[in-house]
Amino acid sequence: MQQQGQGSTIQDFNVLEKLGEGSFSSVYKVQRKSDGQYYAMKKVVISQQSYKERENALNEIRILASLDSPYIVEFKDSFLDSEGKTLYVIMEFASGGDLNSLLKQGKIKGGVEEAEIWKVLTQITIGVKVLHDNNILHRDLKLANVFIGKSPEGNIYKIGDLNISKVTHGANARTQAGTPYYASPEVWKGEQYSWPCDIWSIGCIIYELAAQQPPFRAADLQSLSRRIQTGVYDPIPGKYSKDLSEVIKLLLQVNPRSRPSCDTILKNPLVIKKSGALLVEEEVGGKKMAKLLQTIKLPYNLKQLKGNLPKANYENKIKRSNSQSGIRVNTDISQTPQPIRKQPEDVKPPQQLQRPPQPQPQSQQVNKPPLLKPPMAQPPKPQQVQTPQQLYSKVQQQEQRLLGQQKYPYVPYQQQQQITPRDSSPRRGQYQNQYNMVAGMPSGMRRQNSAGPIGRR
Structure with missing residues (x-):
């Protein structure tokens, strides 16, 4: 279940200037009135987009709201206008x-x-690593x-x-997406692709910063596709090192x-040598895992989208690049002085504080009796086997004591005589005579005198 937003509106911000513009969206620099901070506001005319484009806009909100890294743009808030036609991020x-x-x-x-x-290489690789650790392709x-x-x-x-x-x-993914100059060969071929497509794009970015132009250029898309699939590009200017x-x-x-992979790049000795004392945040066995929000459902009525957007995140004060949490990348020892740690034998245990003896109050002497010796354990007495007559008498006496009155007359125990309810019944003789009489009758007469349906009729 998605967390609902905090009910922000466009009236909560002062629009200062436009930073960029696309087909159905534009980005502005705004100032929030309540805290005076500056933010980037992306205005998306969602009512004019196709269903797939709307899903992409909500997908960006979902991913940004799920991740937390100093090398990924941080999500703050999202809301709709009153008519449900424009989405603000x-x-x-x-x-x-x-x-x-x-x-x-x-x-x-x-x-540069x-x-x-x-x-640039180190920091965007860390950002892409966070995406890949959570099964996200930037593309x-x-x-x-x-x-x-x-x-x-x-x-x-x-x-x-x-x-x-x-x-x-x-x-793997198969949909062709991205900018042509930065698309990998497998994307151009229409083949299935995975995280290596983002690694190719990183290489194009680093090359362009050094050579002032993309590594693969052509007059048309078909020629550009052939150049990219061959992988032949001009060398970078000689002012840059051979390591770059x-x-x-690579x-x-x-x-x-x-x-x-991103992990292999960050462990490369050349990257470690040039990256300085940059901190790499790693969790869960070297992976910075994030709990992704559920897919934001796109309702038929766009006004109902407000309840599906994630909550605002203005109060997030997490330190970014200077965060001291995480594992430090091993750098050149000559460049990074290591702190001198004392050996365990040099460390002395802290001395315990000795409190001055406090005077104890004088108590009156009380004459106490000497302690008694504990009694010696006695061996258990052998139990005597009771006869049936003794057990029967004992049960009779317990019943009289519990009931408080003599409910049953005391009957002495007789080993040879068996007392049964049938023998003690007062109607024993009457039922026995009737049974003997019926047993000597013919079968037809027994049916008439019986309790069955024939006798009732």
Whole structure:
């Protein structure tokens, strides 16, 4: 069952500027009136979308509301307008724009710094790892879908726009989706694909940041498909290290089975060497698992969608990039000083505090008797076997004592005589004579005197 929203409306925000626009949606920078914070508001004209496009919009809300990572854009709120025609999604505002702005700044300075490219690679790989650990394929990784957040430590790169992401539940996908320049060879062929398609897209992003252009370019889609399936691309500029070129080559493998997973990338010695002291949050055996919300059902009447949306998340104050939880990636020892720890024998146990002796109150002396010795255990006495006559008499006496009166006369025990209800009945002789008389009659006469249906008639 989905958690209901908090009833926010568009009147709760001040719209400041438009950040981007698509076919049926547009993104604005807004300010929430209650807390004065800035957010990104995605306005989706859901009434003009097809059924599949509506499902994609709700799928993005479901995934964003389920995940919690500093390298994925954080979900805040979602609500409908009063007429049920427009869907509003409130998300974390990335003040640095997307990677296109980083690429433009790099062109002005003669190229993006290699240290920043390594940082982009490490952080978006961690974000994609969170998706893959929860059986989610992004399927549309590109410069425009990686956003830049600002922090005192520097830029934080966050994955967003999960509109066409897919929850695979461990199975492969086949629908062709994504941007042509970043689509993998198996997607172009129309074959089944899985998480290696996102690894290919990461390689295209890293190459474009270094070479200022996508790795595969062509005049038309058919030529572009052939270039991508061959996997031949121009080398990156010589100002960048050979290590960066080797990692790009590793990511842009035509065979999807030859591409490394996110875990393999993060454990690569070249990536560890260049990533610095970045913290990688890992849970449940190396996987950061999330409890995905149930699929948001799309009702026929869009006004009823309000009750199916997840609840607001404005109060989430989790630390992001500077979080101290998780496992630190092993970095170069020369770059990262290790703290000196004392050996166990050097550690002295804390001294116990000795309290001064307190004067005890003087008590009056009381003469107590000497303690008695405990009695010695006596051996059990052998039980005497009672005769039937003694048992019978004992039962009679117990009945008289419990009832308080002599209900039954005391009958001495006679071993040879058997007392039965039939023998003690006062009508024993009458029934016996009648039985003997009927037994000597013919069969027809016995029927007339019997209690059966013949005798009643």
